Amino acid sequence: MESWPPGGSGPAEAGPRLRGLRGADLAASASLLSGAGAGAEAGCSAPAVAAVLPAGGSGERMGVPTPKQFCPILERPLISYTLQALERVSWIKDIVVAVTGENMEAMKCIIQRYQHKGISLVESGVTRHRSIFNGLKALAEDQPNCRLSKPEVVIIHDAVRPFVEEDVLLKVVTAAKEHGAAGAIRPLVSTVISPSVDGCLDHSLERARHRASEMPQAFLFDVIYEAYQQCSDYDLEFGTECLHLALKYCHIKAKLIEGSPDLWKVTYKRDLYAAESIIKERISQQICVVMDAKEDEEHVGHRLEEMLKNELNHVKVTSGRDLQQIILEQCYNFVCVNVMTSDFEETQKLLNMLEESNLSILYPVVVISVQFLDYESVPFGQKMENLMQIREFAKEVKKTNILLYGLLVYYPQWETGLLKAIVDLVFS
Ligand SMILES: Nc1ccn([C@@H]2O[C@H](COP(=O)(O)OP(=O)(O)OP(=O)(O)O)[C@@H](O)[C@H]2O)c(=O)n1
Numbered sequence: 234m235e236s237w238p239p240g241g242s243g244p245a246e247a248g249p250r251l252r253g254l255r256g257a258d259l260a261a262s263a264s265l266l267s268g269a270g271a272g273a274e275a276g277c278s279a280p281a282v283a284a285v286l287p288a289g290g291s292g293e294r295m296g297v298p299t300p301k302q303f304c305p306i307l308e309r310p311l312i313s314y315t316l317q318a319l320e321r322v323s324w325i326k327d328i329v330v331a332v333t334g335e336n337m338e339a340m341k342c343i344i345q346r347y348q349h350k351g352i353s354l355v356e357s358g359v360t361r362h363r364s365i366f367n368g369l370k371a372l373a374e375d376q377p378n379c380r381l382s383k384p385e386v387v388i389i390h391d392a393v394r395p396f397v398e399e400d401v402l403l404k405v406v407t408a409a410k411e412h413g414a415a416g417a418i419r420p421l422v423s424t425v426i427s428p429s430v431d432g433c434l435d436h437s438l439e440r441a442r443h444r445a446s447e448m449p450q451a452f453l454f455d456v457i458y459e460a461y462q463q464c465s466d467y468d469l470e471f472g473t474e475c476l477h478l479a480l481k482y483c484h485i486k487a488k489l490i491e492g493s494p495d496l497w498k499v500t501y502k503r504d505l506y507a508a509e510s511i512i513k514e515r516i517s518q519q520i521c522v523v524m525d526a527k528e529d530e531e532h533v534g535h536r537l538e539e540m541l542k543n544e545l546n547h548v549k550v551t552s553g554r555d556l557q558q559i560i561l562e563q564c565y566n567f568v569c570v571n572v573m574t575s576d577f578e579e580t581q582k583l584l585n586m587l588e589e590s591n592l593s594i595l596y597p598v599v600v601i602s603v604q605f606l607d608y609e610s611v612p613f614g615q616k617m618e619n620l621m622q623i624r625e626f627a628k629e630v631k632k633t634n635i636l637l638y639g640l641l642v643y644y645p646q647w648e649t650g651l652l653k654a655i656v657d658l659v660f661s
Pocket residue numbers: 286287288289290291292293294295300301302331357358359360361362364365391392393498499500
């Protein structure tokens with residue numbers, strides 16, 4: 234576990250290139266925002282979009298000394314995951330984070346260490362609403378030497394909701410452009426009841442007719458800024474709902490968007506464990522098989538890939554034809570098959586690329602290097618040499634958070650049963 238404040242114990246490491254990550258879905262949604270897709274059909278032009286992240290709370294309900302947004306999950310602060318989720322969305326131009334003066338330096342260390350880009354920091358307020366207002370002011374004011382400019386649409390998202398996906402961001406932004414305001418909602422888990430002053434039930438709400446308001450929310454900037462400028466001290470002190478401010482002060486009825494279950498707010502200590510499990514599950518969902526044999530060649534390596542696809546039916550198994558792209562899309566698990574040469578050339582190439590990308594600064598990257606050696610043509614001495622070589626590589630790359638495992642298949646002749654056993658052994 235990292236100590237708080239972070240960054241004090243060592244130099245900032247180079248982080249991964251997180252900006253500009255795009256898969257097919259991201260490209261499609263970016264084109265929606267740029268007016269080339271459904272947005273264009275609905276008459277939308279591309280709005281300039283910025284985001285404000287309130288991150289100035291103390292996390293009392295978490296019950297630990299470190300404010301929850303800075304609590305480590307897999308040794309990386311929670312807020313860094315949220316920033317990553319937003320900054321990988323190419324159409325969000327600026328991200329303004331509100332933090333306390335006390336945590337300003339620590340926040341700068343996090344930005345540097347994990348190489349977050351396009352982030353501006355402002356001082357938070359004593360309540361969440363005041364922190365958001367400070368973030369909006371930074372976007373509204375054209376200050377000299379300030380690179381921020383007023384967006385058409387602003388997203389407001391809690392720093393402690395790390396699992397926000399591009400599709401829901403796109404939905405709230407598109408709806409905000411049309412309706413003035415929009416926010417993610419979820420069905421209620423429990424019924425909401427109103428107690429009377431004597432602690433007895435006054436009335437209860439019909440659960441099916443109500444929803445929980447979650448984040449992200451998005452607003453036409455002028456609407457929410459006007460609402461914050463007009464709202465009372467009581468609102469700023471005790472209010473918890475930005476959509477309500479837009480309704481009360483600008484008469485804007487927010488469009489409500491169904492969100493995913495992962496949008497929940499990390500609030501209690503158990504939420505940190507839940508978040509860790511979700512992250513682990515996500516990074517275990519994709520395996521990339523890299524091999525040095527040509528695709529049309531009949532080789533056991535290809536059968537290994539086939540078998541992985543069949544055995545691991547919840548996991549996306551891709552072949553590493555465009556490795557650079559796969560690394561950019563943040564795959565953390567690799568099976569590297571060396572068939573052409575006996576000196577781990579393919580593995581070495583992969584390790585170099587991984588090290589250059591700095592991907593492993595975010596999570597450990599697992600590489601299983603499989604080498605098939607023909608029993609008849611490779612002498613026993615070479616087998617031992619190969620084993621020693623992979624151990625040396627493993628020691629070296631462990632320093633950069635890459636976990637390398639070697640699997641040497643010294644086979645007398647090809648047998649499907651043998652390969653199946655290997656696959657079971659390694660991946661069960
Ligand atoms: N003065 C404040 C209070 C809260 N927040 C931020 O608003 C988000 C949601 O608020 P909440 O979950 O209530 O956070 P805390 O106030 O930190 O938690 P608690 O209520 O348990 O103290 C968090 O990202 C939090 O850091 C903020 O920017 N400024």
